[in-house]
Structure formats: C-alpha cells, structure tokens
Amino acid sequence: MVKKEKSKIGRYNKWGYIFLIPFFAVFVVFQLIPLFNTIYNSFFENYMSGLTQIGPNFVGLGNYKELLSNGDLGVYFKNTMIMWVMGFIPQIFFSLLFAAWFTNPSLKIKGQRFFKTVIYLPNLIMAAAFSMLFFTLFSRVGPINKMLISFGLIAKPYQFLSNVWSTRALIAFMNFIMWFGNTTILLMAGMLGISKDLYEAAEVDGATPTQIFFRITLPLLKPIFVYVMITSLIGGLQMYDVPQILTDGTGDPMRSSMTLIMYLNRHLYSKNYGLAGALSVILLLITAVLSLIVFRAMDFKKETK
Amino acid sequence: MKKNIGSIGIRRAIAYIVLVFFSILCLFWFVLLLVNSTRSNGELAGGFTLIPSRFFVINMTNLFKGSLPVVRGMLNSLIIAALSSILTVYFSTMTAYALTVYRFKGRTAILTFILAIMMIPTQVSALGFVNLVGAMGLEDSFIPLIVPAVASPVTFFYMKQYMSANLPMSLIEAARMDGAGEFKTFNMVCLPLMKPAIAVQMIFAFVASWNNYFIPSLVLYKDEKKTLPILIAQLRAADFLKFDMGQVYAMIAFSIFPVIVVYLFLSKYIVGGVTAGGVKE
Structure with missing residues (x-):
C-alpha cells in the first residue's frame, strides 16, 4: 500500500520536469548558447579592416587588454x-x-x-x-x-x-x-x-x-x-x-x-x-x-x- | 495641540504643491506633444502655444502617405508584442506551476538558478544572439523576437509568488480524483485561477516588447519588417530640418498614445502590479 502511494506521487512529480521543458529549451537555445558564443568570441580577433576580414584568430585575452588599455x-x-x-x-x-x-x-x-x-x-x-x-x-x-x-x-x-x-x-x-x-x-x-x-x-x-x-x-x-x-x-x-x-x-x-x-x-x-x-x-x-x-x-x- | 494641527496643515499644503508640480512635470511633455501634433508646420515654426489647432487629421494623413512605413511598423509591433506577451505569460505560469505543485529532485536548485539568471541583461548575450539568428537564417523574421519570450525569469518570479498564495492544492487533487490529466489540470484549474496575475503580466510583457529597441534593431533590416522604435530611430537619423514638423509630432504621438490610452483604462491594475512580484512584503 505504502509503495503504491509513493509510486503514484512519483508518477505525478515527473510532470514537474515535463512542465519545465519549454522554459529550459528556449533558455538554452536563445540565451545560454548565445552567452557562451559571446564569451567564446571574446577570445578571438575578428573584425573587418576595410573590405578585408581579419581573423578569426585566437588571441587569448588580447581583446580584453585592448579594451582596458585604449x-x-x-x-x-x-x-x-x-x-x-x-x-x-x-x-x-x-x-x-x-x-x-x-x-x-x-x-x-x-x-x-x-x-x-x-x-x-x-x-x-x-x-x-x-x-x-x-x-x-x-x-x-x-x-x-x-x-x-x-x-x-x-x-x-x-x-x-x-x-x-x-x-x-x-x-x-x-x-x-x-x-x-x-x-x-x-x-x-x-x-x-x-x-x-x-x-x-x-x-x-x-x-x-x-x-x-x-x-x-x-x-x-x-x-x-x-x-x-x-x-x-x-x-x-x-x-x-x-x-x-x-x-x-x-x-x-x-x-x-x-x-x-x-x-x-x-x-x-x-x-x-x-x-x-x-x-x-x-x-x-x-x-x-x-x-x-x-x-x-x-x-x-x-x-x- | 492646536499648534500641531497647524503644522500638519502646512506640511500637507507643501506636499500637495510639490505633488501637483511633479504631476505637471510628468504630463507637460505629452500635452505639448498632443497640441503640437494638431498644428501645421508653419504654425509650429511660428511659436509656442498650448492651444490646439486643427491639423491633426492632415498631419496623420501626411504621415501615412509619407516615406516611413508607419502603419506596417505598427502592425509589426502589434504582432510581435501580442504573440510574445501571450507566450511569456503562458509558459511562465507553466514553469511556476512545475515548481509550485510538484516536489522533485533538484527543485530548489532550479529555483535558485532561475532567480540567479533573472538579472542577466539581454545585451550581454546580444553578440551570440545575432550570430545564432544568422546561423539559423532568421534575419528579418519575427521568430527570434517572439519565441525567446517563453523563458522570462521576471514574469516567472511574479507568477510563482502569486501562485504560492492563490492556488489551493486541494483543487488540483480534486481534479486528479476526477481523472483529469496533469496538462488538463494545469489548463483548466490553474490558469483560470491565475487570471488577475496573467492580466497584469500580459500588460507589462506587451509594453516591454512594444517599446523594445535594442534587439529588434539588430535583427530586422528590411523596411517592411521594422517595428515602431526602429522607425523612430530612422526618423531621428534623417535630416531633421527638412521634415514637416507636424508629421514628426504625429509620428511620435502615433507610437506613444496607444499605450497611454490603454494605461488610462487599466492603471489601477498596472500600478497595483508593480509591487506584487518584485518585492518581498
């Protein structure tokens, strides 16, 4: 009896995860991935000089140094x-x-x-x-x-x-x-x-x-x-x-x-x-x-x- | 005692004077906008007045016939704001439901996580967002402006607060007894009980999307896709003095007054809704 009751609660509670799926799916795609992409990009030299594309070349903290120094x-x-x-x-x-x-x-x-x-x-x-x-x-x-x-x-x-x-x-x-x-x-x-x-x-x-x-x-x-x-x-x-x-x-x-x-x-x-x-x-x-x-x-x- | 009453009278008078002054300070700009949108270019060049003229309809007609696609822009703004506000409230309520009604492993951790990401400004991931939109081929599409509304931590937080206080578990159990599925219980039992909170948050989400400028300006390029804030920026960038000023004021009025009219009808709920979510009582 006790076991059955517990499994019933468990059955309901899995819906907690299901109802969280839309929020987290959208969050991951439209906020988390862009955030990681932004951080990733911050370590690369990547810009247009006139019509020539420079990079992307890995420069480590070069961009940070440039930002903080100029x-x-x-x-x-x-x-x-x-x-x-x-x-x-x-x-x-x-x-x-x-x-x-x-x-x-x-x-x-x-x-x-x-x-x-x-x-x-x-x-x-x-x-x-x-x-x-x-x-x-x-x-x-x-x-x-x-x-x-x-x-x-x-x-x-x-x-x-x-x-x-x-x-x-x-x-x-x-x-x-x-x-x-x-x-x-x-x-x-x-x-x-x-x-x-x-x-x-x-x-x-x-x-x-x-x-x-x-x-x-x-x-x-x-x-x-x-x-x-x-x-x-x-x-x-x-x-x-x-x-x-x-x-x-x-x-x-x-x-x-x-x-x-x-x-x-x-x-x-x-x-x-x-x-x-x-x-x-x-x-x-x-x-x-x-x-x-x-x-x-x-x-x-x-x-x- | 009498002296005390007298000093309260003076303090009250000062309070009213200052409050009336600040009310005027808040309203003055919009009154001026309304008056100026009724005046012709010639009248506007003539001088300052608070007496309305009779060119409102002419200014509006000129605006609609002009080079800026304002009607299209308003439609675009309406579509994006309406759909994203619906998505925001529906899925924020669903997320709040998951974390209020169910007890599962990692629940507290997820709650803390959502609260932690609440403060992250959208601007800091804008670069990655633009890259993503490019990679998906969604430039000039409304999808990247609508779908992200599903994950809105601030609306979620408000819904969670409201739900904890206003959703009796007994009702949910009763629905389960009647054999309703969990999804149906959410739609049929929970959503109707959340109506007041949903209404308030929908207004906030709608206005936020309607006013949003930064992200849409990075995603929309074609004229027929642009929203009102982008068109306003374009108007600002154009050579200003060549413009018919009556039209400029008509354009600003066109973007501002729909929100003011809605606000005047719903102000009671909106002003009440400011506090209920953000602040611990």
Whole structure:
C-alpha cells in the first residue's frame, strides 16, 4: 500500500520536469548558447579592416587588454555612471519623500490614485519615442527654446544638445521622469509593510516625524532600498535607448554622452566581434557582482522554500 | 495641540504643491506633444502655444502617405508584442506551476538558478544572439523576437509568488480524483485561477516588447519588417530640418498614445502590479 502511494506521487512529480521543458529549451537555445558564443568570441580577433576580414584568430585575452588599455571603455563607463548618478539622486530623494507622504496616516493625502497613476505613466512610454520627443522639443528651433525666449528668460536659442552638461542633464532628467514613479510605488509597498505599532510607540515616546523617518522607516526599509538601488544601477549600466536616439548614436558632444551599451552597439554594427564579446563579458561580470549583492540583501533563498 | 494641527496643515499644503508640480512635470511633455501634433508646420515654426489647432487629421494623413512605413511598423509591433506577451505569460505560469505543485529532485536548485539568471541583461548575450539568428537564417523574421519570450525569469518570479498564495492544492487533487490529466489540470484549474496575475503580466510583457529597441534593431533590416522604435530611430537619423514638423509630432504621438490610452483604462491594475512580484512584503 505504502509503495503504491509513493509510486503514484512519483508518477505525478515527473510532470514537474515535463512542465519545465519549454522554459529550459528556449533558455538554452536563445540565451545560454548565445552567452557562451559571446564569451567564446571574446577570445578571438575578428573584425573587418576595410573590405578585408581579419581573423578569426585566437588571441587569448588580447581583446580584453585592448579594451582596458585604449581608454575608451573608461570614458564610456564614466559617462554612464555620471548620467546614472545625476538621475538617481533626485529619483531616490523624491521617491522616498513621496512614499513617506503617501503612507503617512496623519497627512491623509487625498487623490493618491491620481498622483500614482500620473507619476507612473512615463515608465510605460516607449523610450525611443520619448527621446525623439525631447529631441524635437529641445532642438534649437523647438518649442522649449521658443517658450524660454517668449518668457524673456533667454535672448537667443540655447543649444541644449551641443553642450556636454545640458545633454547629460537632459538624459538624466528623462531617466528620472521615467523611473521615479516606479521607485515611489516600490518604496511605498515597503513602508506599508512596516508594523504600525512601531510608529505608535515612537509617537508615544515623543519622537518627531523626522526622527521617526530616519530612525525607524529608513533602517527597516533597507532590504527594499538595496533592491531599488542595485536594480537601478544594473538598469543604469544598460542605459541605451535614450542617449542613442537623442544623440543619433553619436554620443555627442564629443562622445560625452556615449554609454557602455552604445559602445557595444557600435562594435556589433561594425562587426568587430572580438571587442564586442570582450565588452559583453566585462558587463556580465559587473552585473553578476551587483546581482549577488541584491541576492544577499533580499535573502531570496528564504522565499524559495 | 492646536499648534500641531497647524503644522500638519502646512506640511500637507507643501506636499500637495510639490505633488501637483511633479504631476505637471510628468504630463507637460505629452500635452505639448498632443497640441503640437494638431498644428501645421508653419504654425509650429511660428511659436509656442498650448492651444490646439486643427491639423491633426492632415498631419496623420501626411504621415501615412509619407516615406516611413508607419502603419506596417505598427502592425509589426502589434504582432510581435501580442504573440510574445501571450507566450511569456503562458509558459511562465507553466514553469511556476512545475515548481509550485510538484516536489522533485533538484527543485530548489532550479529555483535558485532561475532567480540567479533573472538579472542577466539581454545585451550581454546580444553578440551570440545575432550570430545564432544568422546561423539559423532568421534575419528579418519575427521568430527570434517572439519565441525567446517563453523563458522570462521576471514574469516567472511574479507568477510563482502569486501562485504560492492563490492556488489551493486541494483543487488540483480534486481534479486528479476526477481523472483529469496533469496538462488538463494545469489548463483548466490553474490558469483560470491565475487570471488577475496573467492580466497584469500580459500588460507589462506587451509594453516591454512594444517599446523594445535594442534587439529588434539588430535583427530586422528590411523596411517592411521594422517595428515602431526602429522607425523612430530612422526618423531621428534623417535630416531633421527638412521634415514637416507636424508629421514628426504625429509620428511620435502615433507610437506613444496607444499605450497611454490603454494605461488610462487599466492603471489601477498596472500600478497595483508593480509591487506584487518584485518585492518581498
């Protein structure tokens, strides 16, 4: 009897493997094999020089050496990080502020659904179209310049996309507008998860709202805070659509808004597979380290039980 | 006590002012886009206004008759986004089902593995992906943009969370008692119970595919195969000042407004769906 029961369970459980087949078959073909192929390519010299195909010749770590020594990688990494930080600081600041306001029972903010709907909206907009929109609005003859002139704020049109910091600021601003609503909602969920008793106890003890925020909310919010921070950083490293469309892939002025993925895209288009592969592997390693931090902070393992 | 109420009043007023300011900051661009898509090239060159004009239909007609295959592009985007979002939710639910309902050897290891690959950006394997598409002869085909949606760790994670909380094992056992096969039980018992989660994830998957630019731009070359983001990039690359600006705004509006309209109807579910999966409560 016992044996029969066990075999019956076994019979059902083999379906667990069967239902996993589609996911793993597709994962292996479209993600794992390409990933190995990318890593493999990173060890070969393989590009077009004019009309002549060079390689593929095995060069070991030659591509990595070239990437790390010619200086471009460092510049583009710096660009990417500068634009990420410029967008992320206001993003985390206002998201924390709005999440605290929305969840504060004594403030009783009305129209929360409206505000949340509006601030989340830009997150769903096609980044390519949004960038094209900003490109036209902020062009020399665009409506923003016309508006600033008619308000008397500037005398002649300002070339937003010809100056290093205004270009970077536009990109950072767009990233901020697209992501602060998402972050607000995530942080709100985290704040609502904190026990009401703690706040009440603090109020009884005479703590001010500022003290409550810094001594209770922030420390208890740490796991979600780390999650938001690292996922945003990983997203920041992947920054592509906005600067690519805004600057038409040039990363101008003087490649000051060129990001790592735009650099990768350049190598892919010019079919320099060796350097593209090595760059991908470097990006993968950075992402892996960052993911590990999220993994630790969130303690995902507990959840899988 | 009175002083306390007063200070709350001030704080509340500040909160409303800042929130209204940021709402305007979010909406301003789209209002400007909407207004500008109703204005003619001449009017647009004239100056800035927030008063709509009457050239919307003319701009749209010019756009459809113009050199960019926008209607075709929208159809392509629709086909790819619809099919890949269906595949994503169906197979993510199936994968979640395998790891929620069944107990087998290596289950925890597989779960950990899927969580570990969740963060890998698609860009890092793009080179191998392009090589693979070339080797399979699938350039200018939608297959490499649709089929990979079957393996979506993020959607899987959301489904797994939802299923653990909302799928009673007793129902599955009851179906088994009635002699239903495992595959039928999944389709008939599990899928209907997952409807709310499926709806939310389908919207996210659809929007993600609709907005996707990087991978399609590496796979699609022919004009009649291109999706909207690629056409937008092409518009950006063209010599901009020669364009009828009314048409440029019409093109951007054409890509953005379908998503905004859908969002306005479904915002309650979408905003609610942002948190449920990603974050531990």
